[in-house]
Amino acid sequence: MDLPRGMRDISQEDAFYINYIREKFYEITLYYNFQFIEPSPIELLSTLEAKSGESIINEVYSFKDKGSRDIALRYDLTIGMTRFAVSKREMRIPLKLANFGGVFRYDEPQAGRYRFFHQWDIEIYDNFTTDAEAEIIDFVSHFFTKLNLETIIEISDRRILEEYIKIRYDLEDENSIGHLFRAIDKVPKKGIRKVCAEYKDILDEGILQDLLEISTFKGSILDLISHEKLKDLKSISYLQELFSSLELRGIQNIRVNLGIVRGLDYYSGIVFEVFDTLSNVGSLVGGGRYDKLTSIFGRPDIGAAGAAGGIERIILALQYHKKLPTNIKKIIYIANTNESVRNSAIAILSSLRKKGFTVEYDLSNRSLRKQLYDASAKGVCLTIIVAPEEISKKNVIIKNMESGKETVEKLELLDKKISQFL
Secondary structure (H helix, E strand, C coil): CCCCCCCCCCCCCHHHHHHHCCCCCCCCHHHHEEEECCHHHHHHHHHHHHHHEEEHHHHEEEEECCCCCCCCCCCHHHHHHHHHHHHHHCCCCCEEEEEEEEECCCCCCCEEEEEEEEEEEEEEEECCCHHHHHHHHHHHHHHHHHHCCEEEEEEEEHHHHHHHHHHCCCCCHHHHHHHHHHHHHHHHHHHHHHHHHHCCCCCCHHHHHHHHHCCCCEEEEHHHHHHCCCCCCCCCCHHHHHHHHHHHHHCCEEEEEEECCCCCCCCCCCCEEEEEECCCCCCCCEECCCCCHHHHCCCCCCEEEEEEEHHHHHHHHHHHHCCCCCCCCEEEEEEEHHHHHHHHHHHHHHHHHHHHCEEEECCCCCCCHHHHHHHHHCCCCCCECCCCCHHHEEEEEEEEEECEEEEEEEEEHHHHHHHHCC
């Protein structure tokens, strides 16, 4: 039976790697004192339509429930976490929230991105200072250091291009500005030629070409300050302040990239994305400031900044660099020579499991030969053979499955002998 396009079954190996990233993420959240919440996996479609903007509606999984309500599976974790945060009228800011979970997007499947995939997410609800963005980026940098992955964090501020548009072209229409940002955001995926063709009937070609050229800027904050077209813009000061804070925190893997604008309409200021320096798996993390979202939710008095990381893409980057842990479980197998000692075998099995060992045994009551074949097929390292003569003397046979060597050991010393081997 086939699965719907873009979906997959998660194998044991996949689950092992996802859990590895989850554990590292949880560890870093403890250092930064983030609180965990689990936003609902289902939202009202009207919530996503109102809060996320028109650019994502075609990518949302939506349906009518049995009460004829328009429902949608969660597109990201930010919407749910922000809905939760603003509902807490008693909350004290800054409020720092974190989550790790799955999201659904009806997007074109690509390497490291399925239509159901996993994200980690951190959010800070604050009083509109760049300290929140600095804390978020600090967290991200620390997280990838923990994973032993070299990354570059590319940062921009949407207000820079927005101010440039308004001053240079006297353009105040928010809808047109939104289209310009979405066009810039599509360039890495589609290329400039296709983006220009897509927006030729929507946007002024001259403005779009000029903005696309400026958005190719990549460099240091000092390079930006001396940029001929942008150096007099007041909004550059926010980025300067952020870079100064990041330098104080010892974060050096950062640069300005004006092509980073983030496609979602709720972003309002600083935006950034994180890339592996060598592999070509795309953006590993995206984030920034989104005060528009808290305002749309009815809390214009609260600012917000956050970031989300794509777990499957992070795993691809780690695989590329051969930095994922090896999923080798040392499995012990309990075999019995006949039915008369099966109960003894099960008692030993239970005892070893309670002491923390991974133990398998035959559920089908097969012959010893077939049990040993089963053990070999499962990649077992040791097989404990329970036989009538040996167990009567409180002994067992230990078989090294790699060398084939067998020894008789005291039952009371079994866990010690296993530990020595492992």
